[in-house]
Amino acid sequence: MSYLTRGPRRGIGSKANTAGRRRDERNITSTVTEVAVMTGVSMPSRRRFMVGAAGFSFGVVVGVPPILKLAAGEARAAAAKQIVMSPWVTLSTDGTVAIMSPAAEMGQGSLTSLPLILADEMDADWAQVRIVPAPPNDKIYGNPLFGGLQYTAGSASVTGYFNNLRQFGAQVRWVLMDNAARHWGVPLAELTTEPSVVAHQKSGRRLTYGEIAAFATIPETAPQVVVEPVSKAQFRLIGKDVRRVDVPGKVNGTAQYSIDVQVPGMIYGAILREPMEGAAPDKIDDTAARAVEGVMKIVPLKYGVGVLADTPWAAFKAKNALKVTWSRSARGWGFSNEKGYEMFAAAAKDLQRKGVAWEVKGDPLAAMKKAVTVFEGEYRADYAYHAQMEPLNSVAAVAPAGNAVEIWCGSQSQTIAVTAVAKALGIPENHVKFNGMLLGGGFGRRGNRDVEFIVDSALMSKAAGRPVKVMWTREDDVHSGRFRPLYVNRIRAGLDESGKIIAWHHRVVCDRVLAFMDPVRFKTAKGRDNIAMRGTELPTYDIPDRMSEGLQEDTGMRTAPLRAIGVGQNSFATEVFIDELAVKRGMDPVQFRLQLLKNAPRARHVVEEVARMADWSRKRPGRGLGLAYLDYSGTQLAGVAEVSVDRQTGAIKVHHFWCAIDAGVAVQPDNVVAQTESSIVYGLGLALMERITIDNGAVQQSNFYDYQVPRMRDLPEIHIKLIQTPNHPTGAGQMATPLVPTAIANAVFQLTGVRLRQQPLLPERVKQALLEGAARSA
Amino acid sequence: MGQMITTTLTVNGKRHTVSALPDTPLLWVLREHLKLTGTKYGCGVGQCGACTVHIDGKPNYACLNPIKDLEGRSVTTIEGLSPDSSHPLQKAWIAEQVPQCGYCQSGQIMRAAGLLKENPQPSRQEILDYMQSNLCRCGTYVRIARAIERAAKEGAV
Structure with a gap:
């Protein structure tokens, strides 16, 4: 095996396994709602994919990331065609490279660093990369270090995804080079890449990745490409301090956390929670709470008492006015x-x-x-208490029939959130539409299997029959801390x-x-x-x-x-x-x-x-x-x-x-x-x-x-x-x-x-x- | 008890008339009525500074100011600091790659803008003292201080 060198990169020392039939060119037009990159992606996948030991299925539609419609100017983007290279990469004829980021962004920077690893091996021009938060899907986007669970914790994102992301990047690069080789009728070994360009030095011909996207055929099966071992000299992006993509939105107030979400018809929820695990409400006196102007409904829950109101302030005031006595059945009574x-x-x-x-x-x-x-x-x-700066919260919109829900939340695991909400509502997981938002800090607080702070809004929205944002006050966040x-x-x-x-x-x-x-x-x-x-x-x-x-x-x-x-x-x-x-x-x-x-x-x-x-x-x-x-x-x-x-x-x-x-x-x-x-x-x-x-x-x-x-x-x-x-x-x-x-x-x-x-x-x-x-x- | 009131105030140079319970903190009016969500809720009791805005030109806690006290007053939020992230502090914040989770940063920047307005060339100790009111749980304090020093040096605020 000859290893690759960079700048320009020389040929490809790889064994290609493209025995599977090649697909015809497919241009996929995005039909999903436009969502800006930081607001997350809302595309529950409808298919499951086989991920082979060597990589993954190629050319399978997860959906064209909606960010591509917004990329690089509306007019140009509208004329561009998108081609799904893999569940991780979608290429546009205007040169835009959309790369999925599988982890939750809670301040640690992996929204940038994970796609960067793939882009490096793919030799993508970083200026043309658009990062898309990956939808919930353990099979495709799971972290190998957590047994394939899509879970962001343990400082394990870069270390867990590193080898796979490099492999996926190398595979996409190989497919692009293979297409160029056939297009020009030259051996693939004579080709090199520069950022987002395949070049044939002998003839001086060049094709940008965007140009290749216009005619590329994508193999059904992932090619096996040998990735060089870790050695600093070969990297173009790794180790170079690329600026974090989430930072600009965090200096002008546009970064979106779940607490910022507003959807039409939304009202507000607050919950007086049990003082300790397992202490259910026994007697509820809600007279004073109901008297608060703006209060719409009191919702008894297994673990507390919820208030629905037309403003957050009314919801908080009413919650504070509730008088509840709690069952003495909890294990924690008497503990110190x-x-x-x-x-x-x-x-x-x-x-x-x-x-x-x-x-x-x-x-x-x-x-x-x-x-x-x-x-x-x-x-x-x-x-000790996490004290993440964003108090726990979530937004849910349960369908009037109660058989489907859309959620907006900041979770350390996209798939755990979907499973927990489906279970709480008694609906199938594919009836949960997930919108992953930035996390205003996690520190371990948002990765529990029951994600009670997300289930909250699902239950409250169901009771309200309309979208609800449930916010914990800081006091709730401390009192019900884990x-x-x-x-x-x-x-x-x-x-x-x-x-x-x-x-x-x-x-x-x-x-x-x-x-x-x-x-x-x-x-x-x-x-x-x-x-x-x-x-x-x-x-x-x-x-x-x-x-x-x-x-x-x-x-x-x-x-x-x-x-x-x-x-x-x-x-x-x-x-x-x-x-x-x-x-x-x-x-x-x-x-x-x-x-x-x-x-x-x-x-x-x-x-x-x-x-x-x-x-x-x-x-x-x-x-x-x-x-x-x-x-x-x-x-x-x-x-x-x-x-x-x-x-x-x-x-x-x-x-x-x-x-x-x-x-x-x-x-x-x-x-x-x-x-x-x-x-x-x-x-x-x-x-x-x-x-x-x-x-x-x-x-x-x-x-x-x-x-x-x-x-x-x-x-x-x-x-x-x-x-x-x-x-x-x-x-x-x-x-x-x-x-x-x-x-x-x-x-x-x-x-x-x-x-x-x-x-x-x-x-x-x-x-x-x-x-x-x-x-x-x- | 209650009784909604109507208040007219100027936010980021634009006049708004809002209807809310009189004790509603400015924070919730900004966030939920006016959809200016850059100003964050962190504690509700003036302990964390995530809700820092300028009221009549001075840094203040949006969570501690009820709407009934804001008739005719002028409020600036992070959205109004500059139209295009061109304020020297915003540029310095990017240059120093300050934010991590980012949740507290609107408040930090608004607080820092108040500092530089009062004291365009603060010493390091003056920075630490003035910024004492604003919590950052990601602990970006090192970079916040550095960004303020950079903005003081580079930008005519």
């Missing part, structure tokens, strides 16, 4: 953070209680018996006489997450709680005999993945404990990590790099430095925090945060940096201030005045070094978040000699720890 800690800490300590194994390597229990010394540490974390669980982590490490760690045993006790947020995936995972347990595995540290196990409890509390999922707490436990072990060994924390990472060169590199950036060994009066290292789904990261502590109040101030990150090939390097900045700021909130408390089963916080998140003045100086390596790209959307609490806690230790073992590192906790530390040394 304190009870949770008590219960979880006892379970963590009781080794007779076996957990569900997560990572087991070697024979850790036998190795533990050989240990000369065994150290233990216990770490805790409170519930949180990062309460955690107690307990780690035991066995050391031999030389001080080397020879055994590692990490027990995680927390609320169940996967079983609650996605029972379907929980079943497939055979009872292993991927969300709660991630981050306990230690693939890079030189500890051959190790295990982690989970004891997940159903306390009745609502939980969800939250940015950095279990890694946020599990790596806090691991890395603070490692720091403690370094101290016990009398070793420098950087040197201790480097010793543990002796077999992991990429990991060593980020640690060495961040130590260099922070000038690690330089002492700063009144300030402390702390280190955290992390392997997060293959992405290598290390962070250093520089802090000071107000000993009167216990308040921690973070002055600097340095981070080195290696996520392999960076498709959009500046965006990887932006995501890392974002992850650090998010981590700062989780580290220092964010805490949900439960009392008698109910959430105690309500809004941003009692659930604080980072503001501008909390910002440390952030220094990021992106290390680009020719490895398969791995995640970047949340990876740095867990570094922050860990590095801060370790820095506070360096400064004060006091260990902080509970997130968030609240001033009162720091103060208490300082007092206890002083008492011990007195």
